[in-house]
Amino acid sequence: SQTIHQWPATLVQPVGSPLSLECTVEGTSNPNLYWYRQAAGRGLQLLFYSVGIGQISSEVPQNLSASRPQDRQFILSSKKLLLSDSGFYLCAWTKGTVNTEAFFGQGTRLTVV
Amino acid sequence: QKEVEQDPGPLSVPEGAIVSLNCTYSNSAFQYFMWYRQYSRKGPELLMYTYSSGNKEDGRFTAQVDKSSKYISLFIRDSQPSDSATYLCAMESGSNYQLIWGAGTKLIIKP
Numbered sequence: 001s002q003t004i005h006q007w008p009a010t011l012v013q014p015v016g017s018p019l020s021l022e023c024t025v026e027g028t029s030n031p032n033l034y035w036y037r038q039a040a041g042r043g044l045q046l047l048f049y050s051v052g053i054g055q056i057s058s059e060v061p062q063n064l065s066a067s068r069p070q071d072r073q074f075i076l077s078s079k080k081l082l083l084s085d086s087g088f089y090l091c092a093w094t095k096g097t098v099n100t101e102a103f104f105g106q107g108t109r110l111t112v113v
Numbered sequence: 114q115k116e117v118e119q120d121p122g123p124l125s126v127p128e129g130a131i132v133s134l135n136c137t138y139s140n141s142a143f144q145y146f147m148w149y150r151q152y153s154r155k156g157p158e159l160l161m162y163t164y165s166s167g168n169k170e171d172g173r174f175t176a177q178v179d180k181s182s183k184y185i186s187l188f189i190r191d192s193q194p195s196d197s198a199t200y201l202c203a204m205e206s207g208s209n210y211q212l213i214w215g216a217g218t219k220l221i222i223k224p
Binding site for chain 2: 032042043044046049051059088090092094101102104105106107109
């Protein structure tokens, strides 16, 4: 069966520090991978998606970047965090071109202080 | 105007009531319509999806799509306290890799 791992679950980082969140998928190959951010009481904001190794599409100009070094690994990074980067970050995967079902990780609660 | 509009609530109803959750959208290219449930501090999980117009039933849950009105609904019968969660609608045209999400409605079922 397919599983998705996202870590850490909670993170408190000072302003100006770097960030690295990692997501890995097991049990499938060539998934579409996504990073979302969810503000409190808000919907999901798509940050990045990837349909293959090294292929990253950015939806929102910001302080963040993403990389996909391996087929089932997706990394969200920042060189210098801002207070506005605080939020709930979710990694997800889908299969194929019709994405009726997205499978989500447990999320990372990031607080920038 | 947002592509998908959803009332954030909260919506509070007594146990056993019928719940109606709704989304409206503006993009007529959407073909796939999904409802996700998200418990606090967890990732969303898919409840149901519907292709094009019509109804789909799964246990206590019924999803309806009215493409002519650009309106979708999720009905929950015999609501339970365990149904308390945020419900997000999502849509896709089938021609790209992106789901378009509503803001989510927070539902509270009172025992």
